[in-house]
Amino acid sequence: MPTESLRKSESNSKHKLKTKIPKRLRKNKQNNIKIEGNTTNDIPKTDHISLTKQNTVQESTPPLLNTSSSKTDNNPVVVSMDETSIHYWKCCTKKALDILEKQASNRRKLLIERHQERIDSIQYLLSQREQIDTLTAENHSISQLVDSLHNEVRTKDENIKILEEKLHDHDDLIRDNEVLRVQLQLIEQKFQRFTIEYSKKMDENHQHEDEYNERIQSLIDEIERIKRDLVLEEYRKQEAERKVRFYEDKIKIEQNLNKKIQQDLIQLKQELKSIHTRYDSLQIEMLAMHKANNNDISLIPTKDTNENEWSRKRTINDDIDEQFEVKRSKRKTRDRTESSASTISNCSDKRNKIVTKLSKNKEVFV
Numbered sequence: 001m002p003t004e005s006l007r008k009s010e011s012n013s014k015h016k017l018k019t020k021i022p023k024r025l026r027k028n029k030q031n032n033i034k035i036e037g038n039t040t041n042d043i044p045k046t047d048h049i050s051l052t053k054q055n056t057v058q059e060s061t062p063p064l065l066n067t068s069s070s071k072t073d074n075n076p077v078v079v080s081m082d083e084t085s086i087h088y089w090k091c092c093t094k095k096a097l098d099i100l101e102k103q104a105s106n107r108r109k110l111l112i113e114r115h116q117e118r119i120d121s122i123q124y125l126l127s128q129r130e131q132i133d134t135l136t137a138e139n140h141s142i143s144q145l146v147d148s149l150h151n152e153v154r155t156k157d158e159n160i161k162i163l164e165e166k167l168h169d170h171d172d173l174i175r176d177n178e179v180l181r182v183q184l185q186l187i188e189q190k191f192q193r194f195t196i197e198y199s200k201k202m203d204e205n206h207q208h209e210d211e212y213n214e215r216i217q218s219l220i221d222e223i224e225r226i227k228r229d230l231v232l233e234e235y236r237k238q239e240a241e242r243k244v245r246f247y248e249d250k251i252k253i254e255q256n257l258n259k260k261i262q263q264d265l266i267q268l269k270q271e272l273k274s275i276h277t278r279y280d281s282l283q284i285e286m287l288a289m290h291k292a293n294n295n296d297i298s299l300i301p302t303k304d305t306n307e308n309e310w311s312r313k314r315t316i317n318d319d320i321d322e323q324f325e326v327k328r329s330k331r332k333t334r335d336r337t338e339s340s341a342s343t344i345s346n347c348s349d350k351r352n353k354i355v356t357k358l359s360k361n362k363e364v365f366v
Contacts, residue, residue, distance in 0.1 A: 198219065
């Protein structure tokens with residue numbers, strides 16, 4: 001990178017030098033190289049400021065500059081100040097080239113210094129980036145450590161909670177054991193009391209050995225019974241807990257079944273309502289048809305019919321209609337009761353089947 005920048009600066013300076021050389025001298029440059037080599041040793045080296053001042057003064061007063069230059073310069077070669085002479089323009093171009101070379105060297109130095117400053121700044125930025133990368137890596141590692149510590153704290157808290165739960169369970173077991181110990185102490189006290197009574201009765205009833213032996217056997221049987229009762233009570237407790245769990249599951253299942261059955265009953269009730277409405281409409285149509293048929297039959301007169309017969313027939317028809325309506329109402333009630341009974345029986349059968357299946361499954365798991 002620095003070499004390329006230097007090359008670019010040199011090429012730019014050369015290009016500027018070429019552009020600043022007059023056209024008239026560019027054409028005759030190759031021819032005047034030898035002459036310039038001879039005159040370079042005779043021309044004095046001056047600063048940029050003095051040369052510019054001399055050029056400005058020479059343009060204004062050329063004859064005076066000839067005298068001043070001849071007086072001041074100690075060199076043996078005296079440059080003529082005629083603008084038409086070639087030596088004058090060669091000296092000017094030489095001085096201009098020297099000035100341009102100095103400017104180019106100064107520019108190169110400035111470019112090199114700036115480039116060095118840029119390199120230093122880039123190195124400083126790179127070092128800062130490296131420090132930032134190291135700091136980010138350290139921060140990442142520290143965050144990982146913090147996360148690991150948080151996880152350890154969480155695991156410790158969870159372990160503490162588990163230990164507290166275990167301690168609570170252990171305390172419950174200790175309480176149960178204490179209760180059992182109290183019961184055993186009571187039983188032992190009873191046993192001791194029975195033994196004391198037994199000893200007293202041995203002393204009192206030494207003569208009645210048979211009765212005494214029977215009583216001893218009865219007491220021993222009671223002790224065994226008490227022990228058996230204790231064992232049975234423990235077993236009953238376990239069975240009761242199992243039954244409670246079983247019945248809870250059974251109740252949940254029955255509740256779900258009841259919900260389903262209630263939904264089915266609601267659907268059946270809706271269907272029954274629709275069927276009853278249809279049945280009532282059909283009965284009404286049947287009655288209307290029956291009445292229409294009776295009216296048609298009654299309207300057909302015969303020769304033998306009298307007014308008494310017409311009245312009798314009307315009364316008979318009215319009685320038949322009333323009986324038919326009563327039968328229809330009874331049939332409705334019977335159909336409703338039969339349908340409700342059939343639905344209830346079906347639901348109970350379904351429940352019993354599900355309960356038997358669940359009991360079988362639980363027995364298999366046990």
